[in-house]
Amino acid sequence: MSKSLEGKVAIVTGSGQGIGRGIAIGLAREGAKVVTNNRKPGGFSSQAYDKDSMPEEDYQEMLSLAGDADATAELIKSEGGEAIAVYGDVTVEEDAKALVQAALDTWGRIDIVVNNAAGMGTGGITQLSDADWDKMTVTKMKGAFHMMKAAVPHMIEQGYGRIFNGSSDAWIGLPGNDAYSAGNAGIVGLTYAAAKELFRFGVTVNAYCPQGQSPAHAVEYNKMLRHVKEMTGNDPDPRLLAVVEADHGDPANLGPIFAYLCTDEAARISGEVFGFKSSGKIDRYVYPQTVAHAEREAGTGYLWEVEELSAVFKDMMGEDYESHAAKRSWA
Numbered sequence: 001m002s003k004s005l006e007g008k009v010a011i012v013t014g015s016g017q018g019i020g021r022g023i024a025i026g027l028a029r030e031g032a033k034v035v036t037n038n039r040k041p042g043g044f045s046s047q048a049y050d051k052d053s054m055p056e057e058d059y060q061e062m063l064s065l066a067g068d069a070d071a072t073a074e075l076i077k078s079e080g081g082e083a084i085a086v087y088g089d090v091t092v093e094e095d096a097k098a099l100v101q102a103a104l105d106t107w108g109r110i111d112i113v114v115n116n117a118a119g120m121g122t123g124g125i126t127q128l129s130d131a132d133w134d135k136m137t138v139t140k141m142k143g144a145f146h147m148m149k150a151a152v153p154h155m156i157e158q159g160y161g162r163i164f165n166g167s168s169d170a171w172i173g174l175p176g177n178d179a180y181s182a183g184n185a186g187i188v189g190l191t192y193a194a195a196k197e198l199f200r201f202g203v204t205v206n207a208y209c210p211q212g213q214s215p216a217h218a219v220e221y222n223k224m225l226r227h228v229k230e231m232t233g234n235d236p237d238p239r240l241l242a243v244v245e246a247d248h249g250d251p252a253n254l255g256p257i258f259a260y261l262c263t264d265e266a267a268r269i270s271g272e273v274f275g276f277k278s279s280g281k282i283d284r285y286v287y288p289q290t291v292a293h294a295e296r297e298a299g300t301g302y303l304w305e306v307e308e309l310s311a312v313f314k315d316m317m318g319e320d321y322e323s324h325a326a327k328r329s330w331a
Helices: 018-029 056-065 069-078 093-107 130-158 178-201 215-232 238-247 251-261 264-268 306-317
Strands: 009-012 033-036 083-085 112-115 161-166 203-211 273-277 282-284
Touching (some): 009 018, 018 112, 018 251, 033 069, 033 093, 130 161, 161 178, 203 251
Parallel strands (some): 161 203
16 A cells, blocks of 8 residues: 555544445555544444345345444554544534544544445335435435534645545436435535635545445345346346446445545545446546526517527427436436
8 A cells, every 4th residue: 555645634424334434444554544433333234124124145244244433443453554433423513523523632633534424225206204305315415514514624724635525326316216316416516515615725525426335235236136036037137247246346445546536636636526436447427517508689688488488498408309307217
């Protein structure tokens, strides 16, 4: 490892297991001192899933991947790194402040914040409950807001900071996952806005859409494979499965990508949305922009006639227009 983060202090929320654990370990291997975090000791996955609702092998795989902030911190220390575990719910402002304060009390600074904590789930408009909505939007958006609010003043004072907001490829709209899509799209909007505010202070803000091994992925992925076989009578294409499984490998592989974006050379990279896969793939989303415009001729007033808008929208949408809504995926 290059140890490019020697002397830097990082907080990774939701790092008791899964993607967050991998990022925390990856940053520590690059030399960062790390505050690990999840809501409470013991982890969440084993409590979130009913053992009787899945095959025994799926349950055991989930348990093998589950953990908590202490387990992640101990693993980092076993590899020669420095880490402390701080439990707390980042949707609670005081808990978020406590995470930042722990970094300051222990190491005197805070350089990197990875807002990884999230609530996962599925459900379309007619299936979602209020509780589902809050789980998939509040944890991610309010948690990121609280952590940024607590850490940014110290980063501005230092003249250096790196903030990474966890999103998902679902941010552009995944059918049947409305709340999850909304929460992740909200993170992108927050990232764009904060990046523009903080760039002049030497603080970068980027969003990342990760893929890697986690307890939730193990359960949901295995469930999906069984569902496909039930629907089609065939096993999914093994070539496709090999790609998916590689993309959902060891999330510690993401560490060097985050480490590079924390270097001085990467100080110009901010306000971006990236896709990071554990297979080493990196995607960059294009920044949203206006692609068509219409207005009435000068002197004709501002009020459109409905009849004239037919030609306007035909011109704006193009002859070959196909609605994004007609596509049943995010691809």
